[in-house]
Amino acid sequence: MKHRILALVLAGMLTAAATACGSTNSKTSKNADAKPTVAYKDMQVGETATDLKADLKILTNRTDLVDSDFQDYISEFNAMYPNITITYEGITDYDTDATTRLSSGDWGDICCIPTTVDKSELSNYFEKIGDYGDFKDTYEFADKQMFNNEVYGIPTMGNVSGVVYNKAVFEKAGITELPTDPETFLADLKLIQEKTDAIPLYTNYA
Template sequence: MHMNRRHTLVLAVGAALLAAGCTGTGGASKEADAKAPDDPSKVSGTIKVLTVRTDLIQDGTLKRYAAEFNKTYPKVKVEFEGLTNYESEVKIRMNTKNYGDVLLIPAVIKKADYPKFFASLGTEAERSKKYRFTDVTTVDGKVYGQSPNGVSPGFIYNKRVWKEAGITQWPTTPAEFLTDLKAIKGKTDAIPYYTNFSAGWTLSAWTAVNGSVHCDPQATDELATGDPWAKGADLRVGDTLLYDMVKQGLVEKDPTTSNWEESKARTAKGEIATQWLGTWAIVQFQDAAKKAGVNPDDIGFMPFPAQVDGKFCAVIGPDYNQGINVHSQHKDAARAWVDWFTDKSTYGQDNLAISPLKDAPLPDVMKPYEEQGVKFIEVDDAKGAQVKQLDSDSEVGIYAPEYRQNLVDLARGARKGSLDDFFADLSERWTDAQKNLGS
């Protein structure tokens, strides 16, 4: 299952990749709309859909979706192509006109360039009435992509283990969270928290605490113009919790030998109690539970331990957005697929995802969020490109593994120095980059 890293990246508001030299030669100023077809029986043509989900091609799931789609659109033939190194392969193809009819919009493409590569799906004013996340792909009032599912960062945890340790309520502060992990260490055989250090992207996922800590839809603006490691700032709060867990011996013995694939079954079995990931991972951990012959309902999901006005806050954002190739010969068929896949397919439910449809119910595993009155927010991505630029210029790497691997090494004594100095260094590099960018 190689798509995991991608899901967390997309969750980390964009991705590590900088839009470097991807201008594309094909019809640079060609703008087009892909209008929704009126009569499904008249839409025809063969469309190619590019995807990261090689697993769903291999197990026949995508073929089943296409067969379902064909009941409404009998004359459209859907072909899938799964790409393992999706970002790098699609980037190369986008220098030609041949990059499929429907594709996941790569992180490497600058937002301002969307109209060169993708057909518009309509205006944001119109689409935002029905769908979440429309601003993420909006350029000059038009929307260029649609995600079939929403994701939210949070802790995957084994409910049975937490209960065994006598914990009945979700922790509401980082201090309470640490106390709970200590109870798990004292009263159960489970590793309280698993860093998944070796995989790397699993540590990058900690950037996704941004927004949840202070329930702030402008959290990305804060990164662009403020100091992410100032006292009380979201990233510092998240990083401090990670540091404290490691420092207090509440993680796996040797993080450098961690194993992502194995951690799924180990969490399901209760050998590991908790991991910071995202809603996208729930279904994988439940599948691992079934394979291991343990109860998939033991897999729970909880928000970051922080409350504003007595309420938890959860950021929700889109997974990869589907776009339509501006050069496609079958834009109506491509549009039919994007709409059907978003509105009518069971892809979202099958992945226990948060629906992009504003009026859809939450998946069952997220029902406790409803019961606890967790507030959902979408973080405004207007300054997302600026943040990526700062991240690159400062060489901090908030979407890359090294900075938190260094943090974990510091906490376990494999690196010299103090936490305050570590944060001060990050602050200095980041704010210097801001001055040079002229913000």
């Protein structure tokens, strides 16, 4: 029964603010707007929302949100499920601490999945929240915490890397096709350096 309540809580929290975790950094609008109706459309737990009772703890790496945004998530969730008490615990060194707690079994009920957990070991620690087909058209990066087509966590955020280029500078350097491999990219940067006054590459990464 508790596993089903956990799944229901996770569904509700996802609807409120997409709180299942797996990847961090820049926000993806697709995930922020998504509603997990497909994965939970047939779930029936209890007769009404008010007869479900539980005390659940959520571990999070977002220590900055525990006393602010997360409290709003709880309020929205409790508007439908008033007898489920949700508490957040923020952890600074998340991967190390959460991994230790997972190993001991004393970690709470819902958490962001530490990067130290191998995908083949996901089912040893977590309940699956649905099949990949239930999420792939609604959530970005839904396969990042998946094993054997079963999804155990949905990222609230994700990083997508890319390069922005100046068409006019490329044309002035005589570059007619975009590079598709590192060698061509570096060769094109040398052409820009030789044939234009532009700075070939700017990055804020070391």
